[in-house]
Amino acid sequence: MTGPVGQPLVARAEAFARPFYAAPDRAYHDAAHVQQMLGAPASRGVLTPALRLAAWGHDLISDPQAGNNEARSADVFGKWLRAEDADPGLLRGVRALILVTQHTYPPSTRVEALLADADLGILGSDPQVFAAYDAAIRREYAFVPEAAYRAGRAQVLRTFLSRERLYWTPEFAGLEAQARANLSAAAQRLE
Secondary structure (H helix, E strand, O other): OOOOOOHHHHHHHHHHHHHHHOOOOOOOOOHHHHHHHHHHHHHOOOOOHHHHHHHHHOOOOOOOOOOOHHHHHHHHHHHHHHHOOOOHHHHHHHHHHHHHOOOOOOOOOHHHHHHHHHHOHHHHOOHHHHHHHHHHHHHHOOOOOHHHHHHHHHHHHHHHHOOOOOOOOOOOHHHHHHHHHHHHHHHHHHO
């Protein structure tokens, strides 16, 4: 990413994004999730302005019935960044960061890995926090009948468990064992 990213741009990005995260149908993908994402790399001393921007932009669109939320979020946030006269390199970099939160391909840079890890940090939280997260996801999918939800959610959890590793960076590697325990227990409850 080229060009400086000043705090005023980050503050404006947060102000732009907060109304999206305040939508009443969001039980997990809300501003608290973004704050958790920011807190994780901040506590590890690796939070950058570009990571802040991408965290605020990554879940602007959160439609549980759509499969392209990250791409749509990247489009909305990119349009906003262009209106803010952001550097083209920053636009490309933030878009790549947002898209890595799809978790469908490995990150290609350290900064992408940090954002992907921060996004999945909740998986490695203590069991009570994980249970609250899991319940919030269920509320976001309240429209799905119970049997279908249980089967689909178990498949998602098993997909994460089948990965060789959940976290890409040394800063988050310590969460791996707890994340696997949380995911296994949740999948077993659903099956």
